[in-house]
Amino acid sequence: MYYAILCEDVVNSTPLRKSARPAHLARLQALADAGKLLVAGPHPAIDAEDPGDAGFTGSLIIAEFESLEAATAWADADPYVDAGVFSKITVKPYKRVLP
Numbered sequence: 852m853y854y855a856i857l858c859e860d861v862v863n864s865t866p867l868r869k870s871a872r873p874a875h876l877a878r879l880q881a882l883a884d885a886g887k888l889l890v891a892g893p894h895p896a897i898d899a900e901d902p903g904d905a906g907f908t909g910s911l912i913i914a915e916f917e918s919l920e921a922a923t924a925w926a927d928a929d930p931y932v933d934a935g936v937f938s939k940i941t942v943k944p945y946k947r948v949l950p
Contacts, residue, residue: 853889854922855945856912858937865906868893871934878929879912887915889947909937913945 861867868875882888891912895902910931916922923942931937 852918853913853915853945853947854919855943856914856922856926857909857941857943858911858926858931859909859939860907860936861938863906864936865904867934867936868907868931871930871936874930882914889913889915919944 879888879891882891891914892910893907894909894911896905896908899905912926914922914925916925919942926932926940926942929937932940
């Protein structure tokens with residue numbers, strides 16, 4: 852089943868994101884390589900592809916896991932968590948309908 856991992860950033864998270872980004876992307880690439888990643892990306896703080904100094908307010912990851920517990924454990928082990936990027940993480944079951 853798919854799970855949506857909704858992450859909210861701390862204020863001024865950009866420097867924290869930069870330090871942990873390579874390890875964060877490597878974990879996402881591993882999910883993609885396993886055919887389990889539906890989509891992943893950050894939420895810009897402003898209505899722009901590149902928010903510049905405004906940074907990001909959080910991230911969304913939708914991926915396939917064996918259970919809610921497995922998805923939560925995966926999210927809790929993200930390098931962004933260790934770096935202090937996220938203030939809150941919510942993991943919910945996600946049912947893909949379209950496309």
